[in-house]
Amino acid sequence: MNPPRFITLEGIEGAGKSTAIQFIQSWMQQANIPHLLTREPGGTEIAEAIRSVLLLKNYQEKMAADTELLLMFASRAQHLAHVIMPALQRGEWVICDRFTDATYAYQGGGRGIPYDRIAQIETWVQGPMRPDRVILLDLPAAIGMERVKKRQLQSDRIEQEKISFFERVREAYLGRAQADPERYRVIDASQSLEKVQLGIADILAQ
Amino acid sequence: MNPPRFITLEGIEGAGKSTAIQFIQSWMQQANIPHLLTREPGGTEIAEAIRSVLLLKNYQEKMAADTELLLMFASRAQHLAHVIMPALQRGEWVICDRFTDATYAYQGGGRGIPYDRIAQIETWVQGPMRPDRVILLDLPAAIGMERVKKRQLQSDRIEQEKISFFERVREAYLGRAQADPERYRVIDASQSLEKVQLGIADILAQ
Numbered sequence A, B: 001m002n003p004p005r006f007i008t009l010e011g012i013e014g015a016g017k018s019t020a021i022q023f024i025q026s027w028m029q030q031a032n033i034p035h036l037l038t039r040e041p042g043g044t045e046i047a048e049a050i051r052s053v054l055l056l057k058n059y060q061e062k063m064a065a066d067t068e069l070l071l072m073f074a075s076r077a078q079h080l081a082h083v084i085m086p087a088l089q090r091g092e093w094v095i096c097d098r099f100t101d102a103t104y105a106y107q108g109g110g111r112g113i114p115y116d117r118i119a120q121i122e123t124w125v126q127g128p129m130r131p132d133r134v135i136l137l138d139l140p141a142a143i144g145m146e147r148v149k150k151r152q153l154q155s156d157r158i159e160q161e162k163i164s165f166f167e168r169v170r171e172a173y174l175g176r177a178q179a180d181p182e183r184y185r186v187i188d189a190s191q192s193l194e195k196v197q198l199g200i201a202d203i204l205a206q
Helices: A017-030 A045-055 A065-089 A100-110 A115-126 A141-151 A163-179 A193-205 B017-030 B045-055 B065-089 B100-110 B115-126 B141-151 B163-179 B193-205
Strands: A006-010 A035-039 A093-097 A133-138 A184-188 B006-010 B035-039 B093-097 B133-138 B184-188
Touching (some): A006 A017, A017 A035, A017 A193, A045 A065, A045 B065, A065 A093, A065 A100, A065 A115, A065 B045, A065 B115, A115 B065, A115 B115, A133 A163, A133 A193, A141 A163, A163 A184, B006 B017, B017 B035, B017 B093, B017 B133, B017 B193, B045 B065, B065 B093, B065 B115, B100 B115, B100 B163, B133 B163, B133 B193
Parallel strands (some): A006 A093, A006 A133, A035 A093, B006 B093
16 A cells, blocks of 8 residues: 555646546545545634635735735644644545745745745745645636636636736746645646546556 | 833633733733733634634534644734734734643643644744744642632633643743743742732833
8 A cells, every 4th residue: 555645736727626536535545545535725624714814805905915915724633633734644645725836936936035035934834844745737817817807707816916926926836846846736627628637647657 | 111012811711811911901001001912712803803712612513723823824824914913013012812822731731742843834924923922820739720610610621621620731831931031931820810900010111
């Protein structure tokens, strides 16, 4: 039996993460692998309460970038302690919809917090703990935004950013993937759903 | 004219901070010093939203100590950016009901997070920024708890801790005051209200 694995799924809005998560779930069930699906920000009661503070959009004031980053990691610390670490210790695989790479991409690439400042908090919260595999669903921000617009009337505080913001997020994701090809797998998410799923199945089978 | 000053008021529950804040306000008005009173956790709309997450008590799960600490600093980053720094830049004195010393006392002394771990986040958020003067209203935890019980029926998540917790908080406060007598002033808050106020007036006049 393989050791338990911590796999995260990353990508900008409209990259198809939710559909991919469902596909991964079916794949795990067929392969008979005990697993847990979860998401960030959120994943526990307190982490979801923090998520609400993060995504509410009708504040009169602007949220400071440092505040946003610390809220992300506050939620993550709770999620790690109450969900992710216990599942891995029970021998389950953990599949997480977004994790620390999203912080580098959104609060780093998007908001401009230097990566080394983010790395300080990452190590403070996680110690040496990192995902075993990061699957990046990559596509141009314009296509992602168009998909998001089609499926929903309401967007949250972060989704309301401009395309240039999401292009910076995408570049940050790609930069991280290129810097560490051992841990990252990039899938072209502008392809057909079938091809994306074949790509994911390949990665999971490795 | 004196340069603007950042003064914080610290102490365990029941130490009399609220009454002291009112006294400081009158003193500042009489001395004709432009000033701003604020509090932590909270002080801005988003910081108050974080405060609610921090103090809500009917969670089914326990809040991880790291989560609590990061929420405190997330709230503080917002408070500094939107309230404290702008007021100091306008030339006003800022009087804050609790600040980072409370994090050392509650999340450090109380919850057991090592002080050097707290110092890392303090520097990450504040850079070299520290209060010019910390007024510590000191009293035994048992007396503080008795006062709190008399005045309210409901206590929040942190106030529900046991006396031993608040004794550790008090010791942490005293330890910090002893280590840096230049910046800290300790007032015996078990004295009569009049004596406490005389003590505060003395400190403000310095």
